[in-house]
Amino acid sequence: MDVKLMIERYDREVRRRPQEGPGAVVEREPGIVRVVNAADGWSGVTWCGLDGLDAGAVIAAQVRRFAEAGVPWEWKHYSHDRPADLPARLLAAGFEPGPPEALLVAETGAVPQGVELPDAVHLVPVTTAAEAGLLVRVHDEVFGGDHAGIGRQLLASPGTVSGVVALAGERPICAARVEFHAGTGFASLWGGGTVPDWRGRGVFRAVVAYRAALAAAAGYRYLQVDASADSSPILQRLGFTQLAVTIPFVHA
Template sequence: MDRDTTLARYDRQLRRDARPDGPGVRVEHTGPVVRQTGPAHAWNGVLWSGLDGLDAAAVDAVVTDQIHHYTQHDLPFEWKAYGHDAPADLPQRLLAAGFAPDGEETLMAAETGRLDLDVVLPDGVELLPVTDEAGVRMVVEVHDRAFGGDSSRMGRHLLDRLAADPDTVAAVVALADGEPVSAARLDLVPGTDFAGLYGGGTVEGWRGRGLYRALVAHRTRLAAAHGHRYVHVDAAPTSRPILHRLGFTTLTTTTPYVYTPAGDVRSVS
């Protein structure tokens, strides 16, 4: 897989030409920025910013415009900055404007037809497709236990998407003797080469037993069946070595910079 070619396709198809990822959500092209705005439980933020060539004052003005847009709707939001984005000092400018950085992740991708998908589940574990509210509750339970915090907003957005357009999202829960112990989501973007792997989480006590690999393989098979050439993932440091062994290639880094309106303690998921 050619890294530069794949990254350019990713930028064009999923960032510059992004489409809404759920009901009640709109994607807006305003000046050099592509952003998504929706309900409070949806993902709100900047997907793309073509700031290359702008002087410092112009960059700061674009950042201020985005803050004004989301704060007038009382929405916390992310500016999703990638390691190859311009200008090079964009992270410092976001920090100066009041954004807080979340953990850096690694954008990785693989061709669906080239991955080793022959992964065996541990004894007593079965995969359950998530199609209804009961399944979404299990996803939320796993994420709360695996990552800490409150994943209810993510669950509400997932339920909205399953109800409105089930062909654009798939979720799966791993059950061990009926108990949900791992869960993950697949975002399918019709008309693009890419499908996204999100939210792969496993509860303590079941980590290191192959469930993460099994969920990656399961979702990759679904992506291939829907005609997607690539799967991509924002990998945490703990996931990166596993994905490398499976055949994923590092494209760049990505860091969410989060802006929270004064007095608003909601997190952006």
């Protein structure tokens, strides 16, 4: 994989063309693409190219815009973004950095498909409110916080995002989703959290394979993941390549 060309393609097709889900509006101005979401979804800056612009003024303008919208938001920074001192500028403007994640990409067809689940574990697609509740339950346990909005998003956006839950008997032990970026070559993987006592037993890998199969069937060539330090080594063993590091900067 040519990392430089893949970064350019990912920025062009995904970061600069974010999806407009229910309640979301994509806004563009010189050097900036942002999503403002009045519903349950994510809001923030998806792409920036500030060379030749007054970076301080652009940052201040985003702070004002999201203050007007009155929604939680983040500036999603990638290690190849410019100017190079943008993280320091964001910190000086009152932003707080979240945990860094690895931007990973793989050819969908190269991700192993024949992953076996442990005995008594099966995968269930999220199509009903009850199944969405199981996904939310896993996310709340694994990641903390309230993820009810993700459950509502899954039910409100069929065809754009699909969820899956791994059950051990009747207990939900892992949950994840895949988003399909219409008009691009990319599908993206999100979630993938496994409860502590089931980690290291192949459930996460099986859930990745399941979503890769969905993306392949829908005609998407690439899979993208923002991977934590825990999941990044597993995904790289499954064929993913690291393109960059991404950090969410949240305005205090």
